[in-house]
Amino acid sequence: MRSALFILTAWCAALAACKQEQPQNPAAESVLRLQAWAHAGREAERRVIERQVRAFNRQPLTADIELTLLPEGEYNAQVQAAALADGLPDLLEFDGPFVYNYVWQGHLLPLEDYVSQELRENLLPSIIAQGTYRGRLWSLGQYDSGLALFGHRSMLERIAARIPAGPDTAWTADEFAEVLRRLARQDADGQVLDLKLNYRGEWYTYAFAPVLWSAGAGLIDRPGCRSATGTLNGPAAIAALQRVQAWIGRRGCVDPNVDDYAFVGRRVALSWVGHWEYARYAEACGDDLLLIPLPDFGTGTVTGQGSWNWGLTRRCRDPRAAMRFLEYLLADEQVLEMTRANHAVPATRSAVARSALHREGGALHLYVRQLAEGWARPRPQTPAYPVMTSVFQQAFDDLRHGADVSSVLDRAAAEIDRDIRDNQGYLPQARAEP
């Protein structure tokens, strides 16, 4: 029964794929059709990228883009499978921190020869930082992400909490704990914080690695990225994650948020989440919505960064034409159209200046400050990242359920180190040109 269903689904999917592959302009035979894979994203984002590809293809150029959207749930697995079958497209979009692994595997072309000085200077430093590995630039994003706390202003004013004006005056972890305690006293069920525990996968690493960094610890020793032992399971990491564990525990103050409605339904006062929730939250809260930096666990607030990036694969048949598409995507109009749809931070300074939400005084200006002033940190720039994030996700899931933080982190660090040993330190590989 189930296999019949599976075959039917596969067949429908194949039909749908065939339909998509119909060339839009069969007359133009001399035009090179560059394959581009991107993540499907939310509907608003999807519509924008599809429209932008159509608009790009209307220009009389020597190459067109043929876009294929893939669901992001198992995106890396799909890329790995395609690489194995030698079926990677010309242009590939991927989640930022995976770039280092793809470079190590030899799938990407360095971009610096194709990026104009003008564009390079216009990009936010965080975009360059994310895409740079071993001294070369490998990827570019149309937007960067923002991670902070959303708050209900009225609830925070009721307990007379100090509201940090910027990252330099972020709540200390003790102050944050006090805010939570006072909020809980005003709250019917005592659950006042939303950590998006309903999310899965990369969220744990994206959202809670900043806790480690802020505490002076991390996922791995930087910048060498040789060993997690001592960094991931050091005393600073243990203390910081014990705090987070205490918020979540039985007598804690975190809403499990199964229905993803905790903040919008005013069940909690604070929501630890990224830019993608802005539209929904702003609609529900209006002027009551606040954006607050993450608490400082010892060495100043630190937040996450990085989002989906574009790169050129080694199979790219015309890197210059592909780069023209990326430049087109990075023009102000295109960047702004996308960030209006997903509320991420525009990747270029000129687009930020034209975005009412993001420029000085805008509701999301904090994100720009975090990225531009160095409060945000890219996830570890190492080919070990895919395994590292999988191990950390498991570890966070364990400590979320009350496991002993120290032994969970010991095990995670050992597992990451074993993977690095298994891969002979992930040293750069000399790879022949295809």
Add this chain to the structure above:
Amino acid sequence: MKPVNRRRPRLRGEGVTAALFAAPALAGLLLFVAVPFGLALGLSLTNLRMGSPLQTRFVGWQQYARVLADPTFQRAMLNNALFAAVVVPVQTTLALLLALAVNQRLRGMVVFRALFFMPVVFPMALVALVWELIYAPGPNGPLNALLGLVTFGGVAPQDFLHDRLLALPAIMLMSIWQGVGFQMVVLLAGLQSIPNELYEAAATERAGRWSQFRHVTLPQLRNPLVFTALVTTVLAFRVFDQVQIMTRGGPLDATTTIMFEAVQAVFERQQVAQAAAMTVVFFFLVLMVTLVQRAAVRQEREVA
């Protein structure tokens, strides 16, 4: 026509025909079961990682040593065993009771049969999502609300899928609910093929309802029961979808299974060789359980 000795040629012809008829199935078996298993066996002795530019090396039994020493994998094996030990008897018994119930010749029984069978038709992914909502924590979660109602608030609201003791039973409960309809239909077919004369004969010998069930129904149902128990065992060992969707093996490995760990290894961490070793271990476990089961309860020859 002259009658000749056609015995041998005809047999040979039959042999060819038989081989021809069996060929598609055998080819499929070879191509989709034997070859991949051989590959898995071979891969499990290497250090192959998907996409790695490093040379693949032969590492002998290292993957097996790692897998078997990994506490998470040990827990996965235990969970698989627990799951099968509870689900197989409970689900088979429940299926038998349901089959007996819907075997009554009453008006509208078709509706009940359809209702009990319906969960089997739904994809597991859908069922898992619905049950995730049913298990929602807090007093407003449907199951919590129901428990509170029937016990007059005697049971405090539980977070079923995030409780170390309740998570696996919760997965078992929804799996039984989803799978019981299939066994019910098999057993129902078995029930309906029992000749009525047997019951009439038993009745004339003044056998009561229980006695009839004990000495007519159960022996006649032997083959369908053995079949459903076997199939349920194999399906129980394969449990994956529910875990992937509802708990991702958590909390603290309380619901992880061998299949889930293998999928995690290969698709999250690209450790193909390690996942291959897990599936080989899995194969031998299922093989052992099946052999033991076959030895314990043989199907009678006529149907086998």
